[in-house]
Amino acid sequence: MQEKRVYLDNTEATRLDERVLEAMTPYFFDTYAVATSEFAYTQGIEARETLDEAREKLAKALGAEPEEFVFTSGSTESSNMAVKGVALALGKKKGKHIIISKIEDFPVLQSAEALERQGFQVTYLDVDGDGLVNLDQLKESITDETILVSIQHANQEIGTVQDIAGIGAICHEKSVLFHTDATHTFGRVLLDVKKIPVDLVTVSAHTIHGPKGIGGLYVRKGTPLSKWMDGGFQEFDLRAGLENIPGAVGFAKAVELITAKENKLLQTLRDHAIDRILKEIPDTILNGHRRKRLPHNTNISFHFVEGESITLHLDIHGFAVSTGSACFSRSLQGSHVIYGIGGDHERAHGSIRITLGRYNTVEEVDAVVDTLAEVISELRKISPLGKEKYGEEV
Amino acid sequence: MKFPYSETVLEHFRHPHNVGKIENPDGKSMEGSPACGDMVAVYIKVAPDKKTIEDIKFESYGCASNIATGSIITELAKGKTIDDAKKITWKEASDALGGLPKIKAHCSVLAIEGLRGAITNYEEKHGLIKKRVPTTLETIRKRLKKVINPLAGLDLVRTNLVKDIQKNNGTVRVAIDLPKNHQFASAIKEEIDEKIEPLWDVKEVIVDFTE
Numbered sequence: 001m002q003e004k005r006v007y008l009d010n011t012e013a014t015r016l017d018e019r020v021l022e023a024m025t026p027y028f029f030d031t032y033a034v035a036t037s038e039f040a041y042t043q044g045i046e047a048r049e050t051l052d053e054a055r056e057k058l059a060k061a062l063g064a065e066p067e068e069f070v071f072t073s074g075s076t077e078s079s080n081m082a083v084k085g086v087a088l089a090l091g092k093k094k095g096k097h098i099i100i101s102k103i104e105d106f107p108v109l110q111s112a113e114a115l116e117r118q119g120f121q122v123t124y125l126d127v128d129g130d131g132l133v134n135l136d137q138l139k140e141s142i143t144d145e146t147i148l149v150s151i152q153h154a155n156q157e158i159g160t161v162q163d164i165a166g167i168g169a170i171c172h173e174k175s176v177l178f179h180t181d182a183t184h185t186f187g188r189v190l191l192d193v194k195k196i197p198v199d200l201v202t203v204s205a206h207t208i209h210g211p212k213g214i215g216g217l218y219v220r221k222g223t224p225l226s227k228w229m230d231g232g233f234q235e236f237d238l239r240a241g242l243e244n245i246p247g248a249v250g251f252a253k254a255v256e257l258i259t260a261k262e263n264k265l266l267q268t269l270r271d272h273a274i275d276r277i278l279k280e281i282p283d284t285i286l287n288g289h290r291r292k293r294l295p296h297n298t299n300i301s302f303h304f305v306e307g308e309s310i311t312l313h314l315d316i317h318g319f320a321v322s323t324g325s326a327c328f329s330r331s332l333q334g335s336h337v338i339y340g341i342g343g344d345h346e347r348a349h350g351s352i353r354i355t356l357g358r359y360n361t362v363e364e365v366d367a368v369v370d371t372l373a374e375v376i377s378e379l380r381k382i383s384p385l386g387k388e389k390y391g392e393e394v
Numbered sequence: 395m396k397f398p399y400s401e402t403v404l405e406h407f408r409h410p411h412n413v414g415k416i417e418n419p420d421g422k423s424m425e426g427s428p429a430c431g432d433m434v435a436v437y438i439k440v441a442p443d444k445k446t447i448e449d450i451k452f453e454s455y456g457c458a459s460n461i462a463t464g465s466i467i468t469e470l471a472k473g474k475t476i477d478d479a480k481k482i483t484w485k486e487a488s489d490a491l492g493g494l495p496k497i498k499a500h501c502s503v504l505a506i507e508g509l510r511g512a513i514t515n516y517e518e519k520h521g522l523i524k525k526r527v528p529t530t531l532e533t534i535r536k537r538l539k540k541v542i543n544p545l546a547g548l549d550l551v552r553t554n555l556v557k558d559i560q561k562n563n564g565t566v567r568v569a570i571d572l573p574k575n576h577q578f579a580s581a582i583k584e585e586i587d588e589k590i591e592p593l594w595d596v597k598e599v600i601v602d603f604t605e
Contacts, residue, residue: 304455305455306432306455306456306457306460308457308458309407309456309457309458309461312407312457312458313408316404316408325457381413382410382413382414382453382454382461383453383454383455384424384433384434384435384453384454384455385433385455
């Protein structure tokens with residue numbers, strides 16, 4: 001095992017930026033009061049001001065007003081709050097129909113499934129081979145009973161970025177609320193709620209070198225949303241619970257630190273990785289759209305080999321990546337995203353996701369591609385599949 | 395730091411023993427499917443007089459536990475008589491590997507099935523099956539469950555592709571619900587032949603596809 005480990009799973013988690021930690025530290029040791037104590041003592045007022053300031057910065061990053069940004073414990077909670085909150089608010093008044101895409105991340109997918117068990121009707125929209133939702137199908141699926149459309153901004157696995165402006169326009173024309181899970185695009189792909197007709201947006205700090213355990217939900221003014229976390233009047237009486245002030249400060253700092261230059265650089269590195277792998281390793285297929293994709297996402301399937309074996313070999317060489325293989329998951333289910341884009345089991349099992357972050361270098365990208373080429377070649381030698389091609393070398 | 399896999403598993407995963415194919419094997423078997431993520435092929439050479447396994451090789455499309463179990467069973471079976479090798483259990487293989495995660499049991503059991511399958515294949519080809527039970531439609535159906543429908547990654551029976559099975563004297567007819575010009579038709583026919591033909595009372599296998 002090599003000394004320096006290279007982390008290439010920046011969709012799952014990211015290394016905290018020191019500057020974020022530095023911004024957060026005083027709120028653990030000096031100003032550790034909570035904002036609800038603002039009427040009791042000075043530290044409470046400081047806490048309130050700090051929280052407001054963080055909220056303002058984050059809202060601004062989305063083009064929103066501060067009172068439209070609700071802090072949560074992360075993207076899972078935000079998406080639960082959006083989908084279930086709308087269902088609770090409108091289920092009895094307007095209807096019980098929800099539309100999501102087949103490739104949503106689990107918070108939206110399983111919230112919809114949970115509502116289905118409670119009598120809601122859910123339409124799961126197909127996606128094309130690149131992972132894009134068909135806007136005509138969306139239009140046709142909306143009925144008088146539809147209360148919410150929830151379609152992600154970008155996919156967690158294959159990185160495809162949806163046309164949320166187009167989706168939002170359809171929803172608003174039909175007066176249906178639109179939620180988008182922007183966990184993976186926030187800070188990386190522009191989303192301005194002044195320009196895009198979207199009512200609810202899930203964001204999180206853990207994907208942008210911020211702390212874990214803090215996220216947010218943009219709630220457009222006037223959006224009907226029922227509160228379901230009870231116990232206090234925090235967050236405009238939408239979400240009870242002690243305010244996570246260090247988290248909020250860290251989240252705001254993390255957003256502030258992202259630059260257009262960094263996103264451009266990530267995209268250059270991503271393209272370098274994709275181009276090299278597709279060119280140098282035979283029998284590979286890119287998962288997700290070639291251009292409409294997250295600037296830091298590479299997802300490729302390797303024929304005739306299984307993903308857990310690939311990730312384990314890469315780990316032995318010091319590289320951390322992820323796979324859509326069933327073997328890798330506790331549930332022993334292959335990636336629903338790869339199946340969603342029409343991939344078969346072999347494509348899901350042989351898929352590898354490499355996601356880059358601030359601390360990755362071109363040397364690391366080259367090193368992982370070199371290692372990947374060796375590992376794939378070795379595993380193909382021992383695989384009973386594709387033997388007509390790779391058998392001779394045994 | 396503790397991996398979910400033992401050191402021995404990792405060692406066999408990194409450097410698997412007896413990997414590859416045997417040309418003109420005396421017995422062979424392919425178990426599993428891409429659907430459960432794993433496949434194992436086992437090839438054996440058997441000494442005609444002593445009935446011991448002289449050579450054994452395996453191939454794996456699978457995760458670490460699959461590869462490691464394939465490797466360890468080739469070691470355990472080598473030199474044993476086919477009767478003894480048949481008795482190797484998943485537990486013995488797992489113990490020899492220093493234990494396997496429970497969730498990975500199904501990936502590793504394939505290698506055991508592969509070994510037993512290769513021995514059965516040898517016995518059938520050499521007329522060693524003692525009790526010659528006539529092949530029933532159920533036996534055929536059971537074997538068709540080992541033929542994978544590449545469209546779904548699941549077997550033909552589970553994916554309802556087997557429309558009909560008939561057995562008349564030595565002739566087995568299998569009706570498959572796919573057009574004969576389908577991209578996987580020839581691959582499926584080949585696999586069906588491979589699974590059904592070794593049965594002692596089967597002389598001919600006919601696979602009917604739809605028009």
